[in-house]
């Protein structure tokens with residue numbers, strides 16, 4: 001028998017479209033053909049299980065081979081095969097999906113049978129023409145008494161179909177590689193593609209004399225059967241040379257969508273690593289992509305691992321993916337699972353959780369900032385750390401400081417430092433008053449503070465160096481000034497003149513005699529406005545141009561230095577005022593360059609003075 005014919009396709013000239021546009025990555029032809037071979041093999045297994053195939057199954061593996069001389073790549077399987085009629089039906093009618101029909105036919109019989117069939121994705125078989133100028137199929141059906149068939153097609157809509165000799169059941173797809181696709185005749189290149197897409201396929205794939213895949217990757221197993229080492233080892237298979245992960249979540253859901261996978265919380269050393277190790281997306285163990293954008297929420301993209309779902313539409317545009325109901329559900333499910341896991345570790349092993357906080361804190365805060373639902377969950381296990389290293393949850397912390405750090409208006413003031421070293425003097429001043437100081441030095445903390453202030457009632461955050469200590473948390477009691485109003489004015493003028501800098505607003509304040517003689521602060525609101533301006537936010541604020549620097553210089557009226565300056569005259573008074581001011585700059589880490597040189601010189605003079 002020989003027959004030539006014309007393939008009926010729904011869209012004219014679909015081949016050039018496939019070749020040029022549909023897959024920018026030509027290499028996926030191999031994924032498609034190997035998946036088909038695996039599919040056919042799975043089907044045979046199912047039929048055997050259902051008792052519909054009673055012959056010898058034989059060694060069920062898929063073999064990929066390359067012949068550089070003949071310029072061919074062959075994908076062979078021992079699956080169900082196809083009769084000539086089936087080739088016409090399944091191969092010639094592109095849009096017709098044999099897999100769909102198979103599922104339809106068998107769905108009432110056995111749930112696991114249909115589960116094992118790789119779902120519909122892409123244009124499958126025809127992607128072969130992205131690299132081949134001619135494709136041959138040799139196939140023999142599992143059905144008793146079937147004759148083997150040979151089909152050949154050069155990528156046009158014309159094909160030839162004839163009977164042939166093929167002793168064994170199954171299918172060989174032979175690609176006659178086109179001149180522009182020479183790269184695919186190289187063994188290392190093919191090996192690379194197989195490693196990328198086929199590493200976890202459920203049927204052994206042999207290439208170059210070796211089985212290249214793990215047929216039962218960890219995520220397909222039951223969590224109860226697995227040990228910690230298994231997860232760590234699998235992580236290292238996915239990302240060789242990475243540090244072991246902090247912990248992981250084994251996902252397993254089959255309703256209302258199908259999703260399995262393992263998400264790892266990485267121990268990230270640097271940003272570079274974050275970019276490199278991405279979550280891999282699979283569809284029934286076939287690697288699809290590591291661009292999981294839209295499938296998992298953005299903040300979870302910091303995680304590593306694998307997700308496997310036949311319900312994620314593939315090879316479709318991004319906007320479609322975003323609108324897809326399954327994708328949205330998966331997104332929510334993954335977020336919930338991550339929150340559950342964190343809550344569980346927090347509950348069961350608080351000490352261990354605190355230890356990991358430096359690694360997971362950034363990610364939890366990112367989640368809280370970007371996802372309201374996650375915030376609601378995470379507010380109970382997000383931690384605040386004070387400068388002494390002690391951790392508290394948000395609520396615990398508020399309770400801890402409420403009595404002592406409430407101002408006269410009933411606001412609870414939470415004090416923080418962004419740099420315990422540089423702001424040391426201010427931290428100590430606050431601690432001396434019995435206040436607690438948080439360390440909020442992370443890249444997201446400015447936003448996190450803003451969010452907490454919005455969410456928590458009667459709570460404000462103030463950086464320790466934003467006011468002098470008595471104003472930081474304003475209480476009813478006031479410290480009396482030992483100076484008269486006249487003396488205060490004189491002192492103010494003296495300092496203003498000595499400093500002579502419009503960015504420095506000098507004021508005289510009655511602080512405790514033990515406090516520093518001069519304290520420089522940057523008001524909290526001013527710092528925040530400037531921060532917002534720096535990151536480009538702040539809405540219309542850019543209209544006003546760059547905000548000028550504006551510091552407050554508080555001269556402590558009750559300090560011995562202030563009193564001494566008042567007693568001196570002319571240059572001597574100015575010199576002492578300047579020295580006290582420079583000391584304050586020094587404490588703020590603001591004394592630099594020429595000012596620093598002059599300060600050192602002046603200090604030497606003062607030391608030498610009688």
Ligand SMILES: Nc1ncnc2c1ncn2[C@@H]1O[C@H](COP(=O)(O)OP(=O)(O)OP(=O)(O)O)[C@@H](O)[C@H]1O
Nearest residue numbers: 036037040090097098099119120121122124125171
């Ligand atoms: N190696 C094979 N053995 C048996 N049948 C095959 C083989 N390869 C392809 N087929 C048949 O041809 C049909 C069409 O294959 P094709 O890859 O184009 O689409 P599909 O596998 O149904 O869907 P997908 O787009 O997911 O690949 C398959 O459904 C299957 O019935």
